[in-house]
Amino acid sequence: MSLLDPYIPLLFYLAVWIVIYGLAVLLKADKYGIIAKPYYLMLKTVVFNGWIEKIGGRFRRAWLAFFDIGAAMGVGLLVFVVYSFINNAIGLFRHSSSAGPTLLIIPLPGLTIGWDIFPYILLAIAVLLIPHEVAHGIASVLDKVPLKSSGVFMAIFLPGGFVEIDEENLAKRKARTKLRVFAAGSFTNVATWALVLVLLVALYQPAPTGVLVTGFTNGSPAQTSGLPQWSIITQVNNNATPDVQHLGSYLGSLSPGTNVTVHLTNPSQTLKITTGKSDTNSSRAIIGVQTANYVPLRYQFLPVTSSYQLLTAFGWMQLILLGVALVNMLPLFPFDGDRYLDTLLSVVGLKNTKNVRTVASVISLGLLGSNIILSYILFGTIFPR
Numbered sequence: 001m002s003l004l005d006p007y008i009p010l011l012f013y014l015a016v017w018i019v020i021y022g023l024a025v026l027l028k029a030d031k032y033g034i035i036a037k038p039y040y041l042m043l044k045t046v047v048f049n050g051w052i053e054k055i056g057g058r059f060r061r062a063w064l065a066f067f068d069i070g071a072a073m074g075v076g077l078l079v080f081v082v083y084s085f086i087n088n089a090i091g092l093f094r095h096s097s098s099a100g101p102t103l104l105i106i107p108l109p110g111l112t113i114g115w116d117i118f119p120y121i122l123l124a125i126a127v128l129l130i131p132h133e134v135a136h137g138i139a140s141v142l143d144k145v146p147l148k149s150s151g152v153f154m155a156i157f158l159p160g161g162f163v164e165i166d167e168e169n170l171a172k173r174k175a176r177t178k179l180r181v182f183a184a185g186s187f188t189n190v191a192t193w194a195l196v197l198v199l200l201v202a203l204y205q206p207a208p209t210g211v212l213v214t215g216f217t218n219g220s221p222a223q224t225s226g227l228p229q230w231s232i233i234t235q236v237n238n239n240a241t242p243d244v245q246h247l248g249s250y251l252g253s254l255s256p257g258t259n260v261t262v263h264l265t266n267p268s269q270t271l272k273i274t275t276g277k278s279d280t281n282s283s284r285a286i287i288g289v290q291t292a293n294y295v296p297l298r299y300q301f302l303p304v305t306s307s308y309q310l311l312t313a314f315g316w317m318q319l320i321l322l323g324v325a326l327v328n329m330l331p332l333f334p335f336d337g338d339r340y341l342d343t344l345l346s347v348v349g350l351k352n353t354k355n356v357r358t359v360a361s362v363i364s365l366g367l368l369g370s371n372i373i374l375s376y377i378l379f380g381t382i383f384p385r
Contacts, residue, residue, distance in 0.1 A: 009115055017156060033151075040155040048150035052137040052163065060142065067139045070187030071179035074329065074340050077186060081326040081337075085367040092374035117316070122159055124316040128189060128324055129160035135188035136181060137163035143177040145170050175347045182340040189325035196317045204311060208243045208293035210234045210265065212308055220288020225273045227262065227287075230305050232294045235263035243293045251275065254285040262287070266304050331357070332364035 024036035035042040056063060130152075137147055146166040153160055170181060210232040216223040233241050237260050241247040254260070256277035263270050275285035297307050329337040341360060345353040 042153040056138040056141040067180040074183035132185040135184040139184035193321040212294040215290035217288040331360035
């Protein structure tokens with residue numbers, strides 16, 4: 001295996017990107033509203049403005065109530081994210097077990113993430129960004145703040161959408177309008193996160209019932225014994241394996257070379273496998289499978305593979321939607337939280353908000369940076385590659 005082999009898909013992807021960029025330049029795509037740069041392609045148009053205005057015009061009272069709730073909850077989101085970052089930074093510094101890694105998603109397939117999870121992250125980012133920007137647009141048109149343009153973009157690996165609001169017009173509006181607009185994106189992301197959570201609870205059972213085999217290490221005992229991919233391990237030597245942790249714990253109690261009986265479903269069968277040894281610990285027994293917890297659907301309307309893929313997609317959406325929604329409400333320029341704080345300060349009568357915003361930005365940047373740095377030191381990169 002060549003050292004370049006893991007990077008061939010990435011190089012191929014970049015080559016395709018260069019070809020697309022070259023074609024956009026040669027065909028003068030800017031005539032059609034497509035802005036082509038080496039690092040992004042953007043479709044900028046006013047066509048979507050009409051759609052956003054129509055959406056905002058329907059159920060106007062419901063939209064106003066929704067964004068009023070968002071404007072009020074913005075205070076809670078801002079306070080919660082600052083408190084969470086302070087608490088987590090202290091926990092990371094003290095090596096507390098309650099502190100968790102801070103995820104900074106930079107999706108570079110083959111480098112920071114595996115190609116197998118790249119589609120899930122793209123989908124999650126699209127579900128994050130497009131409703132986020134549309135929400136800003138709807139909140140604006142509700143109070144007749146004009147939209148200059150809107151569109152979609154692809155920044156090499158990052159998809160998304162945008163809505164360009166008439167900032168001069170917005171600056172002249174009442175505080176209530178500004179708070180609605182500035183909190184709209186993050187609040188919509190939180191609402192989408194809650195919707196995904198409801199779907200998870202409605203569609204899937206509350207606990208795993210086995211270990212799903214998603215792949216194999218090359219030439220592993222499980223692979224050579226004919227264990228099927230996407231089968232579900234439910235028992236090893238009559239010991240129940242309801243999740244990955246139980247399977248790992250039981251195999252860890254065995255020695256390499258031990259014969260084990262593996263009970264499977266999907267399809268239902270029993271296999272005899274002789275355990276191998278771990279590359280990192282020669283005294284630890286393994287069967288050489290890549291695994292995930294198998295959480296069954298409440299109603300089996302999808303095959304196991306599709307059920308796993310849907311659950312994985314929901315998992316990434318949950319992670320990215322809530323995480324980015326909260327980070328976006330940090331009072332840090334140029335995040336929405338900075339402009340939200342500026343409006344709040346004006347509401348309470350503070351005329352010169354620049355100094356307070358600068359201090360808040362410096363503190364927020366320090367909190368964000370310390371969480372990311374300490375997280376990397378303690379946990380490293382946690383994305384599968």
